[in-house]
Amino acid sequence: MRILNSFIVRAICAAITGYLLVMYRTEMVQWLTIAVGALFFISGVFSLIFYYSEKLRAQKVAERLKTMAELRDGEGAPQNPDDIVRAVSPSFPIVGVGSIILGAILGFMPSDFVKGTMYALSALLILGGISQIYNLVCARRLAHIPWPWWVFPVVVAAVGVFMVARPMEMAALPFRILGWGLMLYAVVEIVNGIQIFRIRRRIENATPLTHIDDTGDIEEAEIVE
DSSP: OOOHHHHHHHHHHHHHHHHHHHHHHHHHHHHHHHHHHHHHHHEEEEEEHHHHHHHHHHHHHHHHHHHHHTTTTTTTTOOHHHHHHHHHEEEOOOHHHHHHHHHHHHOOOOHHHHHEEEHHHHHHHHHHHHHHHHHHHHHHSOOOTHHHHHHHHHHHHHHHHHHHOOOOHHHHHHHHHHHHHHHHHHHHHHHHHHHHHHHHHHHHHHHOOOOEEEESEEEEEOOOO
């Protein structure tokens, strides 16, 4: 029963997860976009914190060197302490600022970002399909082009057009596929679990019992039906 219960628990978890992915695939895209934006934002904040902490440390080093030089009667005193600060300080984290901006966009405008990305990808697909069709038209002047060669460029362009019409659906398509795959896995897991459980029970019931007599010899017991 423990083996059967483990199969059932795994199947139930997979089925629930798959159902949620299928039913709330659009929300999953938005929450995933927000999560990625949060990671970018946090990494950018940490880079700024590191920059200002290192800059403050460089200022303290410059002040300490200036104080030590003044204690030596000005011998070896730096001409400009700011030169030391600029030499020791790290460069300004432009990438960190960009990460903060990108994280804010992803976090506060997830739908707009996803739609913009899908529009850009759809434009590439449409232009690529049209370009392939044009190349085939040019090649047709030189030789006969079989019809299967025309199918793939048309499909590519059609997918691009569908992405323009339904950007969020196309973005959520991987979650739908994953959800249906998990629910299929749950069904197969239950069926296989029941079959394996029945096979093991059949083998256990068919195994003859043995007992040890008073002389220490092992005798085979008869199975009473």
